[in-house]
Amino acid sequence: MNAVPQPPPSPDEVPLAIAPVADPLQSLTVLLVEDDPVIRASLALPLAKRVGAVIEAGNGEEGLARFREHRPHVVITDLVMPGLDGLALTRAIKAESPATPVVIATGHSEADALIAAIEIGVDRYVLKPVQVDCLLGVLGPLAYTAALESRQKLAAQVFAASSEAILIADADLTVVDANDAFTRISGYERSEVLGLHVLDLDGAIEGEAFLEALWRTVRDTGHWRGELWSRRKSGELYPEWRSVDVVRDADGRISNYVVAWTDISERKEAEARIQYLAHYDALTDLPNRVLFSDRFEQALIHARRAGETVGVLFTDLDRFKLVNDSLGHKVGDQVLQEASRRLLSCVRAEDTVSRLGGDEFVILLPALRTPQDAGRVAEKVVAALARPFRHKGDDLSISASVGIACFPNDGELADTLLTHADLAMYRAKSVGRNNFQFFSPELESGALSRLSLEHDMRQGLERGEFELLYQPQVDNPTGRLLGVEALIRWHHPERGLLLPRDFIPLAEESGFIVPLSLWVLAEAARQVSVWSGTGLPPVRVSINLCAAQLKQPDFAANFARILAEAGVSGEYFELEFTEQVLMQDGERNLLVLSDLKKLGVGITLDDFGVGYSNLNVLRRLPVDTLKIDRSLVSEVTENKDDAVIVDAIISMAQRMDLKVVAEGVETADQAGFFRDRACQEIQGHFFSKPLAAADLPGYLNSLPGVLAQVAG
Known part of the structure; x- marks a missing residue:
């Protein structure tokens, strides 16, 4: 007999927590097995307009292969086919997938075969010639059932795979199911909790009054959300975020409770760490x-x-x-x-x-x-x-x-x-x-004075209050000019002439030393260019710098730009650094000094011989000159220990092919001491005080034969 199409179940009949499925045919995949190509085409085309997909097969063997390949939701097969007929095909499909619905298309004369098909497990049958509307009426309930089964399967997978612990209880709060996350978080096995009352498992330590209020809220509103402390099976306390929801049946009565929670221990630890930090x-x-x-x-x-x-x-x-x-x-x-x-x-x-x-x-x-x-x-x-x-x-x-x-x-x-x-x-x-x-109050006034001086210093650079003086560095035996050291002075409008010791420490402390040093480099380069333009042979200029300049990432590039703008060569400049400066961040300094050497710039190790001297600096860094500290020079003719140290420095420098400069030479005895030790280059007030740039040509003229010697 022909099956009567059944309407989909009403929403009230939908299983627990599964929403009604809209237009289920659209998600249905159908395998159509028919050996007659005309009949197959007459069914496949209209079906394809209503269902999600139609897979066609021309015989039983092909149909079984297509089934294994695509796993369709429903199989429609002719009963009588050569080779693997509809019964054999159904038997093979049911053996592999008992839940897959099979619809048999048969004629009135195949009653015995139809009975056999029913015994095998055929779900529906339609009589030939098959009407598409009739076939769709058969597929409707099957499609709805397939969609519900798919969603139920998905829900079961989500339940099992959820990282949240989930307990499902009936209307009496008796546990009917628990997922794997429940076991992992609580320490209880699923078999231990089935049939127990939810309250017997609730490890919350907030007390009975709190729990009574919680469940009263659930019954009144249908849900509860909150943070609480609970206890594992082992007795260990841990913080959790819990949600409790009710599930109601078609009549609005509570049928189930769903209790889900997450262990928030790691989050709490992170929050505590953030609070601590x-x-x-x-x-x-x-x-x-x-x-x-x-x-x-x-x-x-x-x-x-x-x-x-x-x-x-x-x-x-x-x-x-x-x-x-x-x-x-x-x-x-x-x-x-x-x-x-x-x-x-x-x-x-x-x-x-x-x-x-x-x-x-x-x-x-x-x-x-x-x-x-x-x-x-x-x-x-x-x-x-x-x-x-x-x-x-x-x-x-x-x-x-x-x-x-x-x-x-x-x-x-x-x-x-x-x-x-x-x-x-x-x-x-x-x-x-x-x-x-x-x-003491004097310290505060001193701090205000420093702030005022810092402000004046920045304004003074803009107003042109700074000047460079140049102290000659001469050849000891002949007095021939070998170079000059640039020395900065500040003509303060109120405090008068200020020496470097009066403002350089503050400039270093405040960071103003960087723009101030760039000005010194630019002014010295400009002056070398001016001297050269007046017919004076180029003069080598030594400039003392500190760690702040060397740490500037673009220091060498900035100096190259300054030289280019002034139109002078780097070979007429000697940059002086103390040993302590060069020891800081030695690897980086090596790169910066190498870039400076490429410009032709000479490198001097200043204040050598006092404090801790690291000879490794001389070996690793591209140093050209040692400048003996003035504290040793001032006592060299009176203090035997200082004389021994100076002798050692000069001897070592000569062996390492380094030039030696003695600074702070004030007397003829000091000049004679260094002349006797073949230390040719000295500077100090014995030969000349620091000179203004305009006075340097006159100084040269005052030395007999100096200009000729320099030119030669």
Whole structure:
């Protein structure tokens, strides 16, 4: 008998949590197996307009192959076909995929075969000649069922694969299912919880009142969302984000509860770490500026009420930059960590040691009786940081400079006290480091003076207040001019003539040294060009530079541009750097110096012979000249030790084919000392004081035969 098409189930009959499927035929893939090509075409064309896809096969063998290849949702097959007929094809398909619907197309005379097909598991049949509308009526329910099964399968896969723990309970809150994530998060196996009451498994530690309110909200509103602490099977507590939802049947009654949650331990740890880093230094674990400021304000509030003194110690490590530059930031970090531990050992439990950044630390001392109490702590700090730091068996000497300011004598506000302690710290550095100093009002006026001087310095460069003087460097036996050293002077409109010692340290501290040095280089290049244009033979100019210029990434390129604009060659310039500058970031300096050498520029190692001399600098870096420090020159004829050191420097330089210049030669005895040791090049007041650029030609004319010697 012919099957009567069945309408799709109503939405009320849809299984739990599966939404009604719209136009299910559009997603259906149909395999049409028919040996008659005319019949096959008459069915395939109209079907293709209604269903998602039609796959055609001309016999049973081809149909089975197409089935295995495409896995269609529905198979429509003729019953009688040569070779593998419809029954055999159905039997093979059902053996591989029992759930795949098979529709048989048959005639009235094939009743016995039809009965056999039903026994095999054929889902529907249609009579020949097949009407497309009838066939679509048969396919409709099959398509709807296939879509629901597909969605149910997807839902099951999502349930199983979800990273959230999911419990499904019935209307009585009895657990009917649990996924793998539930086992992983809670520690309970699925078999352990089936049939148990949800509340028996709820490890929330917020208490019965909280849980009662939670489930009351679920019953009243249909859902609940929130964060709570729960307990695993092992007893371990962990934070979770939980959601509870109800599922209702067609009559609106609760049929199921879905409880899902996520372990948010990692997120909580990340939040805690972020919160920690907002108040503590990541390297030393000391309070940072934010937490220090809060504690400072609290200490001042208490001190105002109790009439107490609050001390603040601004501490800066001496020579720390040298450690960073020579041994690397990793060693520098280790020194900072050890310094932190030593600082903590110097204070009370109620005190605060904070790292503001770099090598700057601030110590807060609340509830002091007198400012002298802060001084006693500073003594301990200086002593603790003066002890050598060990690194790979070697001692690193790093001291500290400490500035002290106290409430209420040195200020009422936290910012004021911190500024005053900072000023006192700079005072400690200026008097020799490795000591502590109390704030005094004179320091504040000095700071204002420095700010004013810095402002004047920037304005002075724009107004043309700076000038270069040139001190001759001469051949010792003959007095022949070999070159000059450019020396900067500042004609301050109010303070008069200022020497480099009056403003260069401030320029370096403020960063103004970079534009100021570029001006020096440009002015010297311009002057060389002017001298050359007046008929004076080109004069070699030495210019003393510091670390800031060498660290500029485009320093060599800028100097090349300056030379090109002035129209002069780099061979008429000698750039002087101290040994300490060249030791910093040696690999990078080697590249910069190599670029300068390509311009023809000479490199001088200035102030050689004092402090720690690293001979490796002479071997690795392209140094042309050693300039003996003036402190050795001034005592060379009176101090035997200085004479021995100078002799050694000259001998070493000659063996390394380096030129030697003695600076600061003031007397005939000093000039004779260096003449006897074949140190031909000297400079100092014995031959000439620094000259204005316009005076250099006259100086040359005053030396008999000098111009002829220079020209030759």
